[in-house]
Amino acid sequence: MTTSSESTQAAAQAVECTLVEGVNLALARALQDDPTVVILGEDVGIDGGVFRATQSLIGRFDESRVRDTPLSEALIGGLPIGLAAMGLRPVAEIQFMGFIYPVIDQLVNHASRMRTRTRGRLSCPLVIRAPYGGGVHAPEHHSESMEAMFTHIPGIRVVIPSSPAKAYGLLLAAIRDPDPVVFLEPKRIYRAVRETVVDDGRALALDHCFVTREGSDVTLIGWGAALSEVMDAAETLATDGVEAEVIDVATLKLLDFETIAASVEKTGRCVIVHEAPVSGGFGAEIAARLAGAGLVNLLAPIERVAGWDTIMPLPRLEDRYMPSAGRVVAAARRVMEYS
Amino acid sequence: MGDVFKLPDLGEGLREAEIVTWHVGVGDHVVADQPLVAVETDKAIVEVPSPRAGRVAALHADVGDILEVGAPLVEFDAGEAKDTGAIVGDIAESPRTTERAKAAPAVRKLAESLGVDLATVTGTGPGGTISSADVEAAAGTRGGAGEKLRGVRRAMFQSMTLAGRNVVPATLNDEADIDAWSEHEDPTARLTRAISIACKASPALNAWFDPNTETRTLHKTVDLGIAVETGDGLFAPVLRDAGNRNTEELRAELERIKQGIENRSVERAELTGATISLSNFGMFGGRFAELVVLPPQVAILGAGRAEPRVVVQDDQPVVRRILPLSLSFDHRVVTGIEATRFLNTVIEDLALAG
């Protein structure tokens, strides 16, 4: 297998790019640096992916490595397992999280356990990427946030970037990781923010939470697109003299609880924000851990600002479902009443 | 002896009955109205029901015995009978749950470290929860530790309580002009001497009083209890026979006592038997005070902070070094005149140069 055109290492360029462009940069970088990387999915080839995440890759790299699959999500879940067992590094795209559920069979029954059930003889260094989340006024099934389903699967990782640089660095880390990673891209912020990304091939750490704002009054925890509401809320709170510490979880599984625990030890108050429905959402896992190892540091009840336990509404009601900065501020104010 | 149930009046003038069959045994739990025993009278066999719920502690008659009405029949365990409604078995009563104070975990941790009992704290946080501020307020000072009184502090608590209960205190305040003192004069030694002399002039203040026997004992020697405040608390070592020691001896003895306190080597015997007390509180601050008379003593002299003051001499204002004095006495046994005489004598002696 050979790479086409590019024969020299691309110089480490700093590029102003959006989140989806960060994904594209990372995929290109991975294809370039590692001949075992293969990209597959529906419409990822000449069309460049319905969100253009794989745009132009087929021009730069051999079409055998950027393959359009037939329309079968179960296949897109199973192909990478065969590829990975034979030593390749597949990065498969599922077009929307709403269509990912047939993949869960392959993730739970095979990818997550291939290494342990063969005691290391076979393994699955694969990445399943999918755009997820609401706020794009999309038709039914295109706005799901079901990341909690994946966090419950032992043996994999679940990674969610919140910015262009994080998308670049975390996706590279995911591709290089020797075990399965579900990489969920918050499509609401695919193009909303531009950031400088240095295409130097450097990965960010997995299993690591990022403190994106320091403060000592209340810890606000989120991931993905919700972080923009969280940061807005932090700004509003600051005008009241309340300094929020903001944590971007980034890797939901495996969770870096230490960073969260240290923050709540400092602030004593915690608000967890996620788009996904509140019950059984990943916020519950964080809350449970805080109520365990972090209990004696809590001054106030743990608040979760999350989607309601309803089916994600269609666009006309979407704004009433998605956690807003206002709801985050209100929750923060509630916990600030405790001292 | 537990609760004894006697053979009840069986009616119709019957005065005795024979025990036929016991339905219960020792250790059984019974409920009210449960048949205890079948007894036979002239007329019939009668079931005697239990008057209460409880545990049978003893049976006071055997089968075949003839009991008179009113004789002990069954003894129940002493203590409150719990009607658990159980014929058999021992249904444990669940402990009464007290309502738990509402406080967040971090607040609880703080309360524990400050020694604050949350049950005693009123919460001002949301929903009536206890906040850190509430805990800190209850603790008194930020970072202060509440502790149960022990040792010397406890002793002070106990003796002051005793004093509070018994003594009828009165206080006389006055000032001594100590301007004539040399720089190196030891105030405690001077005060000790003054007190000794005043005791001779007004012996009623160097006495013990026992209110139970209403007996007053005048003492010949002055055993002066000197209040010493240390980091550990208030001590009152006794300087024995102060009246018969010269100033040198007084100073030496005071020094020895002071060392003993500091080294914590003072013996218990040295802390008891004072006939009158001195509190040189002025070393720390304050001018006048109503001191606490410690029974069986009847008087205590307090010396406040010596300071230059403007006084009138020969109709002129002059600055003199003035030592404020407070004489507190038990007015049940010391008269105002006796107190006044005592204090005047003290003032006179203190005014001397040496």
Place this chain on the structure above:
Amino acid sequence: MTIVARFEIELTRYLDADGAALGELPAFASNRETLVELYRWMVLARTFDQKAIALQRTGRLGTYASSLGQEGVSVGLAHAMRPEDVLLPSFREHGAQLLRGVTPKELLQYWGGDERGSNFAVPRQDFPVCIPVGSHAPHAAGAALAFKLRGEPRAAVAVFGDGATSKGDVYEAMNVAGAWQLPIVFVATNNQWAISVPRNAQTAAATLAQKAIGAGLEGRQVDGNDVIAVRQVIGEALDKARSGGSATLIEALTYRLADHTTADDASRYRDDDEVAKHWKEEPVARLRSHLTTAHSWSKAEEEALIEACAAQVEQATDAYLAEPPEPPEAMFDHLYAELPSALAAQRDAALAETPE
């Protein structure tokens, strides 16, 4: 009206039920050694199978899926494979696994509940047993794609049952195999039963082989109890796959002579008479007849073989029974390439707990 497509499904058979040649045999079948080899593997598979059932019945093995009656399919297909090909079995291909180099002890470990049984010492890239029916078919497509991308002359062989052909995963894998011309041989072992559901209730398709047509692949039927036929047909399909000729679906006709698993009682849903009838067609006796008639297979050789297989299985059983279980940290140590720090505390807690 124009006919735009027709299809034909061929059935291949060389030996009749009694082992007599129906016509000219393939070249390899005139080689006594080769036939004896095939026979030996089938006898070993059956001996192993009997021992496994016995172990299960005495509480020393977990629930086990017998391959009784299907040895012809397993051995025939594995014999046609090259070492560098990759086998993706379902849960009834013990004969194939044994021939490929999985040891009887490893098989016992797997069915006995020890993950080490899937850490094959020899066929390092063969897939472990697949329990969720048909879900390994897409893996075969992935493996085959890897061979194609790397230009390797290797093929993937995915084996599943008649029930699996109703599964979407199987169709999706066949479909992409056709679309991408992947070097795969799909083997549908039609043993007539999917637990209690008979073949004719599984699908309206006249043959399972013709399901290949829908995916644009060639579909063939073979008499699964004729190990020579199986060997030949699979061999042809593998050659085709390796030479860029795309994938084939082979329906191997056979019969499940035992219960679905040791936890099943087939007498609840099928007739003993029917089973008895199919015993007459079973593959081991058939090849033995042929060997005896056409190649003078002797009683002595037979007895020696039986003894040798029994000894081999016995030795494996002893080794399996003597092996203590792994320490509990094995649950954690192979979950990820490196134990994540997030799991270190849990691992410690698991080790600290002593079972009561």
